[in-house]
Amino acid sequence: MHVVATAGHVDHGKSTLVRALTGSDPDRLEEERRRGLSIELGYCWTELVAPDGRSLGDVAFVDVPGHSRFVSTALAGVGPVPVAMLVVAADDPWMPQAAEHLAALDALGVRHGVLVVTRSDLADPAPAVARAREELAHTGLRDAPAVTVSGRTGAGLDDLRAALAGVLESVPQPDPEAAVRLWIDRRFTVHGTGTVVTGTLPAGTIRVGDTLCVGDEPVRVRGLESLGRPVESVRGVARVAVDLGGRAPEAISRGTVLVSPDAFEAVTTLDVRLTGDLTQRLPERPVLHVGAAMTTVRARPLGDRHARLALEHPLPLRLGDRALLRDPGSRTVWGVRVLDPAPPPLGRRGSARTRAAALASYDGALAGQLAARGLVRADLLRRIGVPTEPLPAGSVRAGDWLLSPERAARLRADLVAAVDRLATPLQPGVTPAALAHELDLPDAALVPPLVAPPLRIEEARVRRDRAPGLPPALARAVEGLAADLRDAPFAAPDAGRLAQLGLDPKTVAALHRTGHVLRVAEGVVLLPGADEEARDVLRGLPQPFTTSQARQALGTSRRVALPLLAHLDRTGRTLRLPDDRRQVRG
Template sequence: MEERYFTIGMAGHIDHGKTSLTKALTNVDTDRLKEEKERGISIELGYAPLQLEDDVFVSIVDVPGHERFIRQMIAGVAGIDLVVLVVAADEGIMPQTEEHLEILQFLGVERCIVAISKMDRVDEVMLELVTDDIKERLSGTVFHEAPYIVLDSLSGTGINELKQLILTELKSTDFRDAYGSFRLPIDQVFTVQGQGTVVRGTVYEGVVRKAAQLMVLPAGIPVKARQIQVHHEEREQARAGQRTAINLGGIERTAVKRGDVLVDSEHFLVTDTIDVALQVIGRKFAPLKQRTAVRLHIGTSEVMGKVVFFDRNELERTQDEVLCQIRLDEKIVVRRGDRFILRRPSPMETIGGGWVIQPNGGKYRFGQETIAMLRHQQQGTPEDLVADALSKSLLLDQQQLMQQTSLDDGILNETLAEGLASGVWLEIPRQGYSLTKTFIKIKNELLARLRQFHEDFPMRKGMGKAELIQSAGAAYPKPLLEFSLNLMMEQHELQRSGQFVAVALFEPHLPKKWRARMEQIVGSLEKDGFQAEKWEAYFAGSPLPKPEIAELTAYLLESGQAYQLREDTLIHRKAFDQALNLLRTNTGSSFDLKQAKEILNLSRKYMIPFLDLLDELNFTRRSEDQRYWMEEEL
């Protein structure tokens, strides 16, 4: 059963019980800071793990409710799959609740559970009034069909019911798959003594593995994932939907900050000009004039910039979507479709939100021509739509592409043909289509894994093909991995020997660290010839670790430099070849044990295993007391 990972947020007004509810669900107190304890409010983002079933894992984000900490709230809810809107029964909907609701909708959160907390403080009449008020407030939002639950965090009333309700909602939610390039917007940075720089965030997409080579954007600083933790437990990897902390090698604490993005590929765009589709808040606000300074919140980034309109000189309350541009004071990392919040820096208020049409905006003329161009970009060209679909799902057949792009059969066929001709995507026989850049990413990852394997196990022929596919199976569909491996072999970047796969031109060899000692042992085996001691005797007093001894044994046998004479004895190939040639030269088409003993002058201890080895290697065939040379029978 495939494990599924989700992130849910606790949102609502200050002191409505979000932190208490999180603790009741998870037994984790998310108020960590001393000032949070003293003041009784959440300042920084708090996180807690919740496992609902064997295969359903949840990270709960407890976001600050106070207006002054709204930026932390935005960073926390960016990327959540479900929100639990906490409303205190004795206060009802408050101004901060309203703003949280607006932000959640602008960020594309579609699923909500309303948790009416502190039920013990009101009677049934008041509870009914508060419930009706909340339903009225939500009636014009995407949350108008949200389920409700009444609970008390301190007594535990309603907590189990809430867990079941969360599970029900998440089971009907598309969970984030791990396909695609890894991306983690950073929301916390700190240092651990003796470990160095650690970053935290929610994995938006892809998979990150221990020892992976990553990059901190927008600065473009290469780093290495030295250690990965998911809710304080060390893991070999973290995937989309999981809350994770990564210990980074190769970067100082001062060189990374909240809002930076950790990625594993060069396919992410760094930009300071974005074309957007903006929806403003539903209540009245002071008009936003042309080129007014604004504060953009996207992912965990918070950047100042100027808003540029092409069809008006100021923006007032409207139900229409506004196509415009935001020119930023700093570089950010975004993709088409990323959601954002726009706020006025002074006085601090939310203006609206929307999504990124074009991450790499240009300079355009004022007028309807530019609006028409932006609207065309908003809708996307057929190639854009196919590329976007393949970026998210990595491998899709024609039927799936039609469903996800809404293109008709004729236009899709034409688009696919053009993309194949230009090399933008590849066709995987009987499976579908994938982006060429996805293949390049897979190729680089597989080569990196194999090079690391060769470094760790230099005496092996290579890595098992099944093992290699399994190691990348969490991030990529198996058919795409199979196709990529075959294509890499066709392009002579990989070589295959039976079930083993290796980097082209790789040859098994003794490890540099132990080469001298291993060569000494092999030399002693060669010198002893057919008087070889038990194999373990050659390592007596040697500092070679047991795993290296096992690797050397397998290497000598697989490369044909030695033969297994008995269970505990090896002989060097030189001794084997000498005995074989001597016996072949001095016998006819067949021979018996007595003849062999006279020719080779070996004791029965070595003679019987040697003759059995000849049979096993198909040099001879035994029939009663005679052995026949195989080539003599041909």
């Protein structure tokens, strides 16, 4: 199926043209027929046959109101449709609503269409064609074929069908496997069925039985119709009516969107590139039109061609989406191309200028997204329309997290410094959780993939690979201790001297565990082997001996002698007798 939207000034013959092409009346309301004025969106369809007799399948026409009071309704019909017929009357001058509709089509990125000059039976169409051509020359429809017709007499309709056939054959086919995003343009209730919604499906496939979502609320597709016929599935581009049954959310209305579960990010802030008349000042509260939705936004300019939009209501938008900003007062419109549906916050002075410079060269590919974000969840990128494969060289994946090559390289260097900062002789390894906290990373799972020489993971901790021996600072501390004990090996330095040497309790505990010092008690530190040397000295005393005799033989104080003798007892080098004397074992 193909879908074509009409556009143009009120009373220029859009509905008459659709009626002539399809044989059906797009004006379904009694008031529309009575006033001869389209108020709501109208839908008709027909089979389109090429001039050579080939069938191009069904073409659905979305007929939009041309009156200025119904511009929001018109934009709801045009928004999701890839092809347009711009209708201009031969017996009328170029009119404001035609200009506004053309600006909207250009802003929305519509590049496929036909210029149709109607009422060729009432006036020479050549001036209207020439003027319209001038207006189209600066838009994406500059190459659109022009056809003159009369909806009343039928003159030129075969030429219009031929032009439409040529245009529709050049429209790229959408991906039937794409995620569904159906902008609802009408809701009504059918007795015995329940809620039915209609819209233009731009891509993807909807099947009976599918579960779609309205916001966070799931809804079930209980039935489908396309072009008035019940079907089991519909693939875009297509007009579709979806039966949601009797339990559809009450909030569903025009502008609501049905989406595939877990496929889109509902965004409230986005950075965009603007097109159109950039000499006009962007109002603070313009209206954003996207798909069939309309919402007021707060706009903050970022340089001359970019802006940040804060939406009143969340919408499922993706990178590259096209939309339209409209100033309801001046009726000025700007085209919007979504560059970042999940932008970083703007904080300190100058951040807007910095962000504008970044947006000037913003890249929608994965490499560009990683470079811009540094660290991001793959699921977020997928939801905003960025493919997450293949991963650029040098990037890091950790679960759902992705790191850019530049960020990963910086973090590897920071990781080495963090291990050096946090590791101690008592615990030379650092947990990934502690390192994640130190480096302000959101998940400890990011740490292991960043570990590279000179770091390694051992016993679930990150350690630095070192040559045999102690770090220089610790080696100097041990050397200082050895110098103090060289002439008096059992005269352990006091707490003040240990502090001067840099031997705090944790460091001493680690050095004791690695065999670089002998800690016989808290604050009593000797050199390795001092206990063996003490046993040899005590063996020379008459056995058994008293504590006082041992202290004098070792040449130390009671502060050292008592814990040293207790250590010799514990390690089986001496035996303590009932009368509190000791003797050397063996």
